[in-house]
Amino acid sequence: MDSIIESFSKALSLILNLDRELREIIFLSIEVSGTALIAATIIGLPVSALLGFKRFPLRGAIISMLNTFMGLPPVAVGLFIYLLLSRSGPLGFLALLYTPTAMIIAQTILAFPIVASLSHSAIVSVDPIIRQASMTLGATPLQISLxxxxxxxxxxxxxVIAGLGRVMAEVGAILIVGGNIAGFTRVMTTTIAMETDKGNFELALALGIILLTISLLINLALYFIQKRGVAGVNR
Amino acid sequence: MRLGIEVSNITKKYNGDPILRNCSFSFKKPGVYILTGPNGCGKSTFLRISSLIEPPDSGTVIFFSDDNPVPADLQLRRRITLVLPKVGVFNATVFRNIAYGLKIRGIHGREAEEKVNRALEFVRLSHKKDQNGLTLSSGETQRLGIARALVIEPEILFLDEPTASVDQKNSLIIEEIILAMKKENGPTVIMTTHDQSQANRLADTLLVIRDGVLSAGGDRK
Incomplete structure (x- = not known):
């Protein structure tokens, strides 16, 4: 019990002193996950719009696939990207393995189905009367879609926030493709895993507290956004 | 110069049941046309087909200006508008809801603001302009729908049962708005209602649809 309390107090001291190593790890985590989320959103939103507005063969199959991929095991994605990017793999010549770029690719693949599928659900849930109302006011098909x-x-x-939650908390894929190299590909989740293994709980706990805080902030943001949307409808 | 409509031999079926049978009418003169008849007689279908929202199974709807036919393209659709019974309010302020038609026509800034404020005043909703449109009562929502239509200065305004789900006070306000439009030489109004007395109060020309058959009740004023 004493060692837990001691670890906590050291972890808090690391956070309060904004330790340099801690800072670098946090910034890299935000950079990797933020970039992956932006990429997933840039790809996911047009896909969700296409699925929401157009009818074409295999549309149902694509929606089912996206829904399934929302639960993709990160280690499987990590392994897949590893095989693609490893020296003997088809994209080995890019020399991306064990770089932040590889981590971004893996996290983009994890976040994309979440952003695309949930955005598609949001689009198809809009009252069909909105389409008709826009049409009656002289909107073009593009203006109606917008x-x-x-x-x-x-x-x-x-x-998008759900996608962020997914990538911020992810460890399996980025550990495989990033290699957890200190000062280069080491992020919060991989550091927690490693430091826990080493029995160095102070840093692991400090990062855990920060990760939890970020997760809490993401969920709070999600709660308020959903509340605002529902309030608009119910008021 | 004002748009007119020639509706010829419109027929429409839903699930095999005929809703409209060979309906024809010529909306040439400006004024208020009221289509009346019992619930389910085909009034709304006639209105939706006439306003180009829905195609007929057979028959034609031709718009004309100075006796010349006008192609049924986006330009024409922007000269007419239909206010649906369920208005379709955007999750935005009343002001933004009304400004939508202007925005998609590239009208922004002060010009848009002035037009929206005028429309708000006309339907007596100025005091609600910063409120979310979804928070309005059903009567206010219909008035929002009318303002949203009027702001784009249509030549023909289709109103589908604008007073069907509103209280008496709002119903009277909407009637006053329609009469004020007429007085100010506003758009040609083609409106459905199942309220016979309201039809009598508002109509310049009364049309009756019964069992899918349209008959003209004649000019009233």
């Missing part, structure tokens, strides 16, 4: 996306904005923002 009006619907605007109505789905709270759901889309929730989808």
């Amino acid at each position: 009006a619907i996306i605007r109505e789905a904005r709270y759901g889309i923002i929730s989808a």
Whole structure:
């Protein structure tokens, strides 16, 4: 019990002193996950719009696949990317393995189905009367689609935040493709795993507290955004 | 110069049941046309087809200006508008809801603001302009729908049962708005209602649809 309390107090001291190593790890985590999320959003939103507005063969199959991929095991994604990027793999010539770029690719693959699938759900949940109302006011098909996306904005923002939650907490994929190299590919989750293994709980706990705080902030943001969207509808 | 409509031999079926049978009418003169008839007689379907929202199974809807046919393209759709019974309010302020039609026409800034404020005043919703449109009562929502339509200065305004789900006070306000539009030489109004007395109060020309068959009740004023 005493050692836990001691570890906690040392962890808090690390956070309060903004230890340099801690700072670097946090910034890299935010950089990797933030970039992955932006990439997943840039790819995911047009896909969700396409699935929401167009009818084409295999549309149902793609939606089912996206829903399934929302639960992709990170280690499986990590292994897949590893095989692609390893020296003997088809993309080995890019020399991306054990770089932050490889970690971003892995996290993008993990976040993309979440952003695309949840955004699609938000778009198709918009009352069909919005389409008709826009049409009666002389909107072009593109303007109608934009009006619907605007109505789905709270759901889309929730989808992006859910994607962020997924990548910030992820460890398996980035550990495999990033290699957890100190000062280069070491992020919060991989450091926690490693430091715990080493029995060095202070840093692991400090990062755990920060990760939990970030997770709490993400969930709070999600809660308020959803509340705002629902309030608009129910008021 | 003002738009007119020639509706010829419109027929429409839903699930095999005929809703409209060979309906024809020529909306040439400006004024208020009221389509009346019992619930489910095909009034709304006629209105949706006439306003180009829905195609007929057979028959034609031709818009004309100075006796010349006008192609049914986006330009024409921007000269007419339909206010649906369920208005379709955006999750935004009343002001932004009304400004939507202007925004998609590239009208922004002060010009848009002035037009929206005028429309708000006309439907007596100025005091609600910063409120979320979804928070309005059903009567206010209908008035928002009318303002949103009027702000784009349509030549023909289709109103589908604008007073069907509103209280008496709002119903009277909407009637006053329609009469004020007429007085100010506003758009041609083609409106459905199942309220016969309201039809009599508002109509310049009364049309009756019964069992999918349209008959003209004649000019009233």
